[in-house]
Amino acid sequence: MRSIDAAAVHAALPYDKLIPHLRDAFRVGGEVPLRSRFHIDAVDGGAGGTLLLMPAWQPGRHIGIKTVSVFPDNAKLGHGSVAATYLLLDARTGLPKAVIDGEAITLRRTGCASALAASYLARQDAQHLLMVGAGSLAPHLIRAHCAVRNYTRIEIWNRNRARAEQAAATLRDLGGTVAVVDDLESSVRVADTISCATLSRDPLVRGDWLKAGAHLDLVGAFTPEMHETDAAALTRSSVYVDNRAGALKEPGDLVTPINAGQFKPEDVRGDLFDLCRADVMARRSDTEITLFKSVGLALEDLAAAELVVEGQQT
Known part of the structure; x- marks a missing residue:
């Protein structure tokens, strides 16, 4: 059984290769049970954490299982939150083939899933991309979005400006198009595409700020208590x-707008399976105005892992 580290994962998953591979995976499909989520109690006054178990398989091909832990207080200790x-x-025998760095897979496939959605939903002439949040996902989301649209203006907003500047520094190869901004509302009002990857519990991007033709990509909120936008964005x-x-x-x-009667489940126009299958x-x-909400799907991880292992075999 091989052990594949983060550097090898990133090398095997260029954005322009993984995005079409994900499109093929959604067209083919697979067995994807709803992920299991467990709360880990806090100790020493901390925030506690979340454990996610995400399985998926395609009969006769592969079985994949990702374990994810999310501990928001890790930043205080100098560690990543995820x-x-x-x-x-092997789905024919159940025998393990590889243990792979799951964080690298998550970063790559999350960015590429949002870009895949944007390839259908963002305006073809979109030029202005705003990134809300400056965590480890932000550079991957930006690079993946740039693989499907020609953005000439890229902005990063974060509550902590220093972290936004650090994220921008990792994108210097994109040229002089990357800027850090402080006024979130002003940037949202003029952006063509807004991508959010935060752990916010309070709405950051207001629906009333979205201009005609905007595309809103929501990645961060993954529990009922988390919110990156408000009901107006949905309506x-x-x-x-x-x-x-x-x-x-x-x-x-x-979940919050649905429970409040402000939005109905049947108002969701489609998912990535629907989009990729036309x-x-x-x-x-x-x-x-289009909105894409990503919560993560184990099929994306499976597709990315297969691509990594195939790359190791060549």
Whole structure:
């Protein structure tokens, strides 16, 4: 059984290769049970954490299981908030084939899943990308979005400006198009695409700020208590998700408005399976506001892991 580290994962998963691979995976499908989520109690006055177990398989091919821990207080200790490990098995025998750095897989596939959605939902002429949040996902989301649209202006906003500047520094190869901004509302009002990856419990991007034709990509909120936007964003937008089962149960961005009667589950226009199979219409006009909510899907991890292992074999 091979052990594959983060550097090898990143090398095997360039954005322009993983995005079409994910598109193929959503067209083919697989067995994807709803992920299991467990709360880990806090100690010493900390915030506690969350443990996620995410299995998926395709009969006759592979079984994959990702374990993810999310501990928001880790930043105080100098660690990332998210840690993950991926186990890939042979679906014909159940024997393990590889243990893979799960954080690297998560970073790559999350960015590419959002970019895959944006390839259907963002305006073709989108030029201004705003990144809300400056965690480890931010550079991957930016680079993945740049693989599907030609952004000439990229902005990063974060509550802690220093972290936004650190994220921007990792993107210097994109040229002089990357800037750190302090006024979130002003930037949202003019951005063509807004991508959010935060652990916020309070809405950051207000639906009333979205301009005609904007695309809002929501990645961060993954529990009912978390919110990156408000109900107005949903009611003003054509709403899509990565998968209905998880998106209608887990994130506060959808769960809270649904429970308040401000949004109905049937208002979700489609998911990534629908978009990739052309079962639903994507963006219909240059003035339509679109919204994509990602909660993460084990099929994405499985597709990425297979691509990593295939790369190791060549």
